[in-house]
Amino acid sequence: METQVSWNPLANAQALLQYAFMRHAFAAGTIVAVIAGVVGYFVVLRSLSFAGHALAHIGFAGATAAVVIGWNPIAGLLAFTIGSGLGMGALGKRIYGRDVIIGIVLAWTLGLGVLFLSLYTGYATEAYALLFGEILGISQQDVVITLIVGLATLLALLALYRPLLFASLDEEVAEARGVPTRWLAIAFMALLALAVAEATQVVGVLLIFALLITPAAIAERLTARPTYAIIISVALALVFTWSGLIAAFYLPYPVSFFITTFAFAAYLCVRLAAAWKDRVARPSAEGDHTRLKA
Amino acid sequence: MIASQSAIALEQVSVRLGGRLIWGAASASISAGEFVVVLGPNGAGKSTLLRLLLGLVKPATGRVMVFGEAAPRGNSAIGYIPQRRNIESGAAVRGRDLVALGLDGHRWGVALPGKRSQQAHAQVDDIIDAVGASAYADRPLGQLSGGERQRLLLAQALVSQPRLLLLDEPLASLDMRSQLTTTQVIGSLARARGITTLLVAHDVNPLLGELDRVLYIARGGVAIGTPDEIITTQRLSTLYDAPVEVIRDARGRIFVVSMDGAPARP
Numbered sequence: 001m002e003t004q005v006s007w008n009p010l011a012n013a014q015a016l017l018q019y020a021f022m023r024h025a026f027a028a029g030t031i032v033a034v035i036a037g038v039v040g041y042f043v044v045l046r047s048l049s050f051a052g053h054a055l056a057h058i059g060f061a062g063a064t065a066a067v068v069i070g071w072n073p074i075a076g077l078l079a080f081t082i083g084s085g086l087g088m089g090a091l092g093k094r095i096y097g098r099d100v101i102i103g104i105v106l107a108w109t110l111g112l113g114v115l116f117l118s119l120y121t122g123y124a125t126e127a128y129a130l131l132f133g134e135i136l137g138i139s140q141q142d143v144v145i146t147l148i149v150g151l152a153t154l155l156a157l158l159a160l161y162r163p164l165l166f167a168s169l170d171e172e173v174a175e176a177r178g179v180p181t182r183w184l185a186i187a188f189m190a191l192l193a194l195a196v197a198e199a200t201q202v203v204g205v206l207l208i209f210a211l212l213i214t215p216a217a218i219a220e221r222l223t224a225r226p227t228y229a230i231i232i233s234v235a236l237a238l239v240f241t242w243s244g245l246i247a248a249f250y251l252p253y254p255v256s257f258f259i260t261t262f263a264f265a266a267y268l269c270v271r272l273a274a275a276w277k278d279r280v281a282r283p284s285a286e287g288d289h290t291r292l293k294a
Numbered sequence: 295m296i297a298s299q300s301a302i303a304l305e306q307v308s309v310r311l312g313g314r315l316i317w318g319a320a321s322a323s324i325s326a327g328e329f330v331v332v333l334g335p336n337g338a339g340k341s342t343l344l345r346l347l348l349g350l351v352k353p354a355t356g357r358v359m360v361f362g363e364a365a366p367r368g369n370s371a372i373g374y375i376p377q378r379r380n381i382e383s384g385a386a387v388r389g390r391d392l393v394a395l396g397l398d399g400h401r402w403g404v405a406l407p408g409k410r411s412q413q414a415h416a417q418v419d420d421i422i423d424a425v426g427a428s429a430y431a432d433r434p435l436g437q438l439s440g441g442e443r444q445r446l447l448l449a450q451a452l453v454s455q456p457r458l459l460l461l462d463e464p465l466a467s468l469d470m471r472s473q474l475t476t477t478q479v480i481g482s483l484a485r486a487r488g489i490t491t492l493l494v495a496h497d498v499n500p501l502l503g504e505l506d507r508v509l510y511i512a513r514g515g516v517a518i519g520t521p522d523e524i525i526t527t528q529r530l531s532t533l534y535d536a537p538v539e540v541i542r543d544a545r546g547r548i549f550v551v552s553m554d555g556a557p558a559r560p
Binding site: 160161166169173174176177225 | 350367369370374375376384387388391398399400401402403405433450
């Protein structure tokens with residue numbers, strides 16, 4: 001790529017968007033960031049980080065299986081993530097050892113993924129794309145699929161918003177008020193599966209947390225209002241994705257590296273700022289503690 | 295006929311959980327506006343009583359009537375505070391948001407701005423004010439003390455204007471001072487609004503000033519009456535089917551002591 005950063009932002013944008021692959025990447029990245037930002041907030045609230053991670057890996061097996069039989073890998077990815085998402089939802093939130101069960105299934109499906117990769121001859125680039133994301137290789141058809149799946153996920157989340165928030169924050173009271181908490185848990189796992197499948201295209205199976213967890217985790221630290229937290233989470237996911245794409249356009253390193261690094265740097269800044277604020281605000285924390293005890 | 299006038303009527307109720315008989319043919323009736331403290335040893339079925347009234351557990355035999363109806367699920371006439379072990383997931387959210395969910399959290403979709411939303415806002419403000427939590431309702435729950443958090447959970451339970459309030463160990467893990475202030479807030483709000491209240495507790499003493507009657511559950515049986523009627527050496531020995539002794543100190547506080555040495559709190 002022959003590109004130079006100019007001082008004129010409009011010229012830069014023109015330079016970026018003159019390529020079809022960059023337009024596709026921005027379109028898909030934007031959709032994915034919005035979905036991941038919203039879904040991620042509920043993932044953090046419901047402590048489903050590990051389940052989200054596992055879904056991505058299980059999706060990897062589905063995608064490789066699809067490649068072997070000559071299908072679109074996204075179809076395989078979706079089939080496996082939704083199937084296992086429904087399964088995890090059915091396990092229930094409070095089942096003892098749920099993470100152990102998920103871990104065992106995860107290990108086995110990754111084994112399957114390796115098998116399917118060995119069956120497919122041109123595996124190296126395909127596997128690399130699935131594991132680490134290949135947003136610059138997204139086709140127009142993929143963008144359309146991403147848009148449709150993304151809109152469906154977003155509409156479903158809007159419809160479920162209040163009961164889902166209620167059940168995530170306060171499951172027992174929600175159940176007592178007639179919210180179908182068990183059904184909602186399964187429905188949310190299906191939505192998480194869709195979000196994971198979408199985000200895999202951008203950052204890949206292994207780096208899914210950068211979009212699904214980090215923006216929401218930062219947002220939760222910045223505000224105690226759920227609606228603001230979701231907006232901030234989406235905004236951060238968008239900033240990470242766009243700046244990652246722009247950086248990778250001008251620098252010879254992968255997009256996923258930039259997205260994950262920007263996400264991590266932002267998280268670090270927020271943690272450090274909070275720690276610093278704490279120290280300034282409560283210089284005599286120890287004194288307070290003893291007073292409380294007495 | 296008596297049953298139709300009472301807020302809660304248990305008629306010959308048996309409950310089985312996981313094959314184990316929790317209750318056998320228990321009957322009790324509670325009038326509207328009464329403040330009843332539910333006591334009994336661990337595992338006797340105190341929380342099960344609340345879940346029966348919420349329609350979350352169905353009796354194996356008998357009838358559970360709430361305001362003259364067989365206890366339905368999702369009853370908006372009931373405000374409920376479950377027993378909390380943790381509120382990890384809600385720790386980063388404002389108390390105010392949790393209170394608001396008590397009003398419209400069961401409705402689908404998002405709250406759209408408009409008259410209804412303004413009304414809801416006012417209702418949430420009013421109830422937070424009534425429980426005396428205005429000063430900290432905008433802080434994340436994780437930063438609040440146990441007593442402050444309990445007030446906001448009470449506001450959540452009351453915001454839908456229930457006629458029945460079910461509280462499962464709201465005083466557990468509170469310090470003595472918060473136990474008393476929380477009890478007073480619950481008692482005065484319930485009385486002012488004519489709300490029938492069932493409060494599960496480990497220790498009856500902080501509640502003696504507020505309660506009308508106690509409901510004692512032990513070994514599948516139920517006894518209801520004033521503390522003087524129920525918490526006696528004779529009644530509790532019969533209920534536990536083991537010798538226990540009830541001791542009252544000079545200030546009227548009640549202590550239940552098992553005769554084989556281990557102390558048992560009422």
